[in-house]
Amino acid sequence: MLEAAEYxxxxxxxxxxATSDNRYDVKGLxxxxxxxDSENPIDEDSFYVVSPGGAIGFCEDGEVIDxxxxxxxxxxxxxxxIYQAVPQIKFCSKCGASVAHGARFCGKCGIALRSKLSAI
Ligand SMILES: [Zn+2]
Incomplete structure (x- = not known):
């Protein structure tokens, strides 16, 4: 959770x-x-998500966000x-060729591809 909190x-x-009136500043958070993290480490299938406004959610099964x-x-x-991952690039933005999942460069025109997804 520390990484999510830092972000x-x-x-x-x-x-x-969310469930009480307890408030936290950055240090407290x-x-x-x-x-x-030390008392309740999360398992590999779970992760934390951070909203654009700075709220922190826990996603236990990769779907429902608490x-x-x-x-x-x-x-x-x-x-x-519900957690929805930002779709990965499936087509080159320059030439339109389909690109392999996770590819960093287009195999046809060679432009650098960047995923929009930034995992926490
Ligand atoms: Zn291309």
Missing amino acids: AATLCGSFRF LALAEIS WLILSDAAPKEDLPL
Whole structure:
């Protein structure tokens, strides 16, 4: 969770717990994340997601998101309840040729391809 917390801290400066009135500043959030990581490490199929506003959610099975920490910067943010990965590039943006999943360069025209997905 620490990585997610560090990323969220770049988006927002104060947070609150989704299920209580507990509030956290950046320092408190990072301390909470560190404790969570050492006491409740997540398994390989689970991951954390960070919203554009800085809210932190926990995705246990790769689908349903449990939003744990809400951002004070965007309290009314519309948070998705289902995780949807940003689609990977399947076609070259320059020449339109189909490219292999995970390819970094187009095999036809050679342009560098970049995935839009940034995992936490
Ligand atoms: Zn191409």
